[in-house]
Amino acid sequence: MPEHHHSPVSTSAPALSSPRALRLGIAGPVGTGKSSLIALICRALGEELRLGVITNDIYTDEDARFLRSAGVLEPERIRAVETGACPHTAIRDDVTANLLAAEDIERDFSPLDAVLIESGGDNLTATFSPALVDAQIFVLDVAGGGDVARKGGPGIGRADLLVVNKTDLAPHVGVDVAQMVADAEQAREGRAVLALSREDADSVQALRRWVLQVLAAHRSGEHVPQDPGPMAPHFHADEEHPEGGYVHSHD
Numbered sequence: 001m002p003e004h005h006h007s008p009v010s011t012s013a014p015a016l017s018s019p020r021a022l023r024l025g026i027a028g029p030v031g032t033g034k035s036s037l038i039a040l041i042c043r044a045l046g047e048e049l050r051l052g053v054i055t056n057d058i059y060t061d062e063d064a065r066f067l068r069s070a071g072v073l074e075p076e077r078i079r080a081v082e083t084g085a086c087p088h089t090a091i092r093d094d095v096t097a098n099l100l101a102a103e104d105i106e107r108d109f110s111p112l113d114a115v116l117i118e119s120g121g122d123n124l125t126a127t128f129s130p131a132l133v134d135a136q137i138f139v140l141d142v143a144g145g146g147d148v149a150r151k152g153g154p155g156i157g158r159a160d161l162l163v164v165n166k167t168d169l170a171p172h173v174g175v176d177v178a179q180m181v182a183d184a185e186q187a188r189e190g191r192a193v194l195a196l197s198r199e200d201a202d203s204v205q206a207l208r209r210w211v212l213q214v215l216a217a218h219r220s221g222e223h224v225p226q227d228p229g230p231m232a233p234h235f236h237a238d239e240e241h242p243e244g245g246y247v248h249s250h251d
């Protein structure tokens, strides 16, 4: 009688069995277009990938509402974490609320291919902890000024992808996109930079390809989550300091 023993690493487990969903963080200063970029990804990939979204806002669930009303995913697949404090805290120092939200959504919609986690808009140095996300996108926009890319910082320098967003606005704000991208590439020592506008279909396709590429690398085990590094010391406006706060860091 032929023997059909299952080896301890069972071959009967589906060969397709992938690791858990890719957790992809989207960070960047206030208003640079993080929610809009998530909407673009959902629109471009929502048919072929099983997606979930988690938003982080300080006091509201406004980003989640925006994304639900954009109709890019079933509303139940978009969840809000209210961070209650400076947004970077919840993506860097104590990621518990976000980890629980990610695990919940992955369980409720199992299997998911990717969970997109939007950070609350924060300062230039806020990045995700690798304990929360496998990969992260840092979003700048041209309206923030062409020299921002040169200023560097952990997100700009070392996020898996730097997006220079709203390139359609460049002529109106006097920014040279090619120069801004070149500066960013130099600051990033060759890591990926993408000039994006929701008005530019080619750029949206490039974003789509990048997400698929990271997902494939995540599944194959080739992708290694990077820690862009901690944020810079900073102060909060409501804290005691002669100039309106005291300088501190969250490490």
Ligand SMILES: Nc1nc2c(ncn2[C@@H]2O[C@H](COP(=O)(O)OP(=O)(O)OP(=O)(O)O)[C@@H](O)[C@H]2O)c(=O)[nH]1
Pocket (backbone or CB within 6 Å): 029, 030, 031, 032, 033, 034, 035, 036, 037, 063, 120, 121, 122, 165, 166, 167, 168, 169, 196, 197, 198, 199
């Ligand atoms: N012109 C232009 N405007 C854009 C683009 N993407 C987003 N916006 C606009 O930029 C503004 C901010 O976009 P959001 O996606 O809400 O930005 P955000 O980074 O999620 O904002 P916070 O979560 O509040 O930090 C909105 O008015 C968007 O309509 C773009 O490609 N071109």
Ligand SMILES: [Mg+2]
Pocket (backbone or CB within 6 Å): 034, 035, 036, 063, 118
């Ligand atoms: Mg947003």
